[in-house]
Amino acid sequence: MPFKELNAYGKRAEPFLFISDFKGEKVEVFPLDKLQKNNIEFSIEENYTYKQHPHFLKKTPIDFSNYKLKFDQVIENIKAGNTYILNLTQPTQVSIDLTLQEIYTLANAHYKLRYKDQFVCFSPEKFIQIKNNKIATFPMKGTIDASIEDAEEKILSNEKEMAEHIMIVDLLRNDLSIVAKDVRVEKFRYIDEIEAGEKKLLQVSSHISGELEENWQERIGDILEALLPAGSISGTPKKSTLELIEKIEGYERGHFSGVFGLFDGKSFDSGVMIRFIEKTPNGYLYKSGGGITLDSDAHSEYQEMLDKIYLP
Template sequence: MKINRQRAISKINFFSSEGIPFLFIIDFQGDNCIVEPLSDINHTEIKYWINGINNISSHTTQIVKSPADIVLEKHPITFVQYKEAFDYVQQNIIQGNSFLTNLTCETPIRLNLNLLDVFELSQAKYKLWVKDSFVCFSPEIFIQIDETGKLSSFPMKGTIDASLPEAEEKLMKDEKEFYEHTTIVDLIRNDVSSVADKVWVEKFRYTDKIRTQDGRELLQLSSQISALLPDNWRDNLGEILFGMLPAGSISGAPKQKTLQIIKNAEQNTYLSTLGKTNERGFYTGIFGVFNGKTLDSGVMIRFIEQYPDGNLTFKSGGGITSNSLAEKEYEEMIQKIYVPIV
């Protein structure tokens, strides 16, 4: 079922130009892709929920749990191990090789739910389950395209515990968060301008609230960048999607140099801690649905992967700038390990 980049572009262009509804799943590198008509998706192998568009035929979870019943044990890498990768990233930023780098980590977890349970019980705009592989429950939009060809992207950068006194004001006034968010907005504007005409920032720095399984609330900071696509955008939808990958919010700027920094930092971290080379795989890739007229898609953050031996790992991270503090970024990485079941 998995295909390469060029085959994926061809299939996307064909389905969209013919008005055939389809699902697409693209990994972080853009090298492994799934592109299939909605009518061909086997719901016993893949389930999706994309802003209400879904292939959920029935509720199959056998044990319906309340948030209080959910046990999520986190076993993150140590701060010393995290700081090794953090220092490498920040050194490159100081040297001018990057302005912003998204550093992610892999945290082994124990959870008294299986991947399908998480898919069915979690509350998120974008959900995806691939049997015996991973589950994603993402709050972040990648792009949306309406019938007129208006493209909108919604980069998400900035997180804070909503229970803190004056949490939203603190988030808005945090200089590091402002710089990080502004950098991502500028990067996304550049990405969008490569595939679209008139580009503008429609909304700048607004907050959404997310509830976690342990009763906490998180505030997430987003912006909206919009643009107008050419009239024939459905004939070239594959090039449009791949022309914007990987998503700026989970890579950084400038993109190509930053991707090499990410590869070195993340793989070196895991070579020393897990004894293997870590690759993001489908984590921080994108997935979405073209319904025959419009497109909606999400970024694959909030991601649990299952290894062949059945062990689970949660992948999370955040943006690093010259003003970032290692202790704060480490805590944010751990804070993002949750399942949104309320």
């Protein structure tokens, strides 16, 4: 079992790269010296230097009318009490005259991964970080175009965005409590500025932490198994919401919104695989979306899905 294999690596303090699909069903672990042989490259860099590049992604998204049908199904299930928040995503056909390796090289992000000739992601969102026996997660929920007048004030005072964020923070606080003690919200709803192609986005995040025992490395696989899928890109309650996602979205997320991370022998850092381009026989697909609550507006959510399609 892959998660047990992760425990063994942790016990030996052997560095590895961990990659999981959205559902936590396809889990792979690669010793760092085997990455090149497997045609995989990654970068985890908190303080990367931003490189300017042209923005030339052409998008052919799902029609709004088709999106609205899916959106309405989510709202119906919220009203029925089957979910409180569901992260609705869709694939968008994009045209870009670059290889996955060239896209990987150009993109600016804290978390970058190119997986063979199958997909590339360039994510701003942390999943979990573990250092000095402390585990932390940083859910991102709430996005606004930074060029909008008083954008920061508007996103922070928006009641729908506040409700959505609170539900995800509550979910992830409960998730961390499965594996850690003394779980607390260190910082609630702070703003990050994200370079989003030709525009800038403001993204709202929170910081949640907990305490692990001294030998947590020996159960790193158990910790990851308990926390997957990532609550920030599924919804709550997790089990019923995951079932609805599969039914309503109508496509396979695959590795999109899964997780990849690095264990260096002492600490662990990982990102959620959003901002994601997948290579298919019919060209490139860019998968994106956002959280839907009872107060969501279909036009706004559709626009947010499109705003998240960019090469940072």
